[in-house]
Amino acid sequence: MARRAVEQELSRERILEAARHLFVTKGYRAISMRSIGQHLGYSHGSLYYHFKEKAELFxxxxxxxxxxxxxxxxxxxxxxxxxxxxxxxxxxxxxxxxxxxxxxxxxxxxxxxxxxxxxxxxxxxxxxxxxxxxxxxxxxxxxxxxxxxxxxxxxxxxxxxxxxxxxxxxxxxxxxxxxxxxxxxxxxxxxxx
Incomplete structure (x- = not known):
């Protein structure tokens, strides 16, 4: 995972686009930071570098x-x-x-x-x-x-x-x-x- 992070940094824009899609298709309450991370192929911890919580991301x-x-x-x-x-x-x-x-x-x-x-x-x-x-x-x-x-x-x-x-x-x-x-x-x- 560390190598992947070095090769392709998880950008704020990629997180926003993935979260937008998941919120619309599955609903806000059904989505967690963990599920967004999984969707992107990263740990949910890597999302917290950009956003403190799901509400801030929304x-x-x-x-x-x-x-x-x-x-x-x-x-x-x-x-x-x-x-x-x-x-x-x-x-x-x-x-x-x-x-x-x-x-x-x-x-x-x-x-x-x-x-x-x-x-x-x-x-x-x-x-x-x-x-x-x-x-x-x-x-x-x-x-x-x-x-x-x-x-x-x-x-x-x-x-x-x-x-x-x-x-x-x-x-x-x-x-x-x-x-x-x-x-x-x-x-x-x-x-x-």
Missing amino acids: YAIVMEDFDHLCQLLNQVKDMPEQGETSKVERLLLEFIRFGLNNAHQYEIMFMIRDEELLSYCRAEQARCFEVFASIVRGNMDLNEHSLEAMHTVPLSLFLSILGFISYYIQDRVTYEEVEAAANAHVKTLCRVL
């Missing part, structure tokens, strides 16, 4: 995934207007693309049901929603929308996109496989804008 996964999604959303915000697709439509499509093409991450981020873990996810979901909502509000015309709409429209769009992803994620399809449906859904949603 939180690192959640933070990494939400940081990545928020980065994607901010990239859309910073893009110049182009063609017939509005910035809000691109935002919604990018969110759908992320969810369907990163099913394991999305399930941990938005579909986890474990009460103990929801507290980790809820704060990050709220942070993600605020990025999303600020982009939507920034593209709404104040002369055409009430103050109430400035609050309700972003939430309605967000929840609708989560529902779309949750529906299609069950079939393990990629974004490309449902791109036409995603475009139609987003066009319908954005009529309110």
